[in-house]
Amino acid sequence: MPAERGATMFIGAQVSLYPMSSHFVDIITAGLDALRPYTDDLKIETDDMSTLMVGAPEPLLDAVRDLFAASAKRPEHVTMHVTLSRGCPGEPDDTSCRCDTLEQAQHQPLAERQDLAAQAVREAPVLGVEIDVQFSLYVMGAGNHMDEILGCIDFLKSSGTFLKSKNFCTRLRGDAGAVFETLRQAFLRFGPAEGHVTIDLTASANSPSRG
Incomplete structure (x- = not known):
């Protein structure tokens, strides 16, 4: 059944932070403090x-x-692994997970969704923190899932944060504001609005071997 305006699903992220430093407690605490708002x-x-x-x-x-x-504002190398999921059939709907973008996306052709995604990235805040991300988008189910994935890849290549394609994933680079907006748009505008979509991503900052 298509999602209706104001309908709910389960949307969540499982996040693990890995500082490459003996001061890892301070770095992790700084990250968790940023969640207070x-x-x-x-x-x-x-x-x-x-x-x-x-x-x-x-x-x-x-x-x-x-x-x-x-x-990542500290000088130490830090990485983060994130699993994003929406619409998982094994999780109960949660009323806090309302999303108008998903409801609108199911009525929009692919080209329009690509344009809206690119506009959102252009309008993203500048945080002054340069990061790298590699991620994979997984659209669960049959149907036209490859059309959605290929449409997302086309958006990524024009997003301004695209670095390169790799086996099984896409590499992004840029200011944290633009990179995470790119991820949000990939997560919300591609794949069925009522379906199960996940993103697996690894973020890195301050790597001594950055290539």
């Missing part, structure tokens, strides 16, 4: 392995972005 909008649970964030994709992706940007 989002505690009213997101369900946030942290344990010794990762932090789970559940909620609407606007504050969700902003929170993931700010967590990494706060850690």
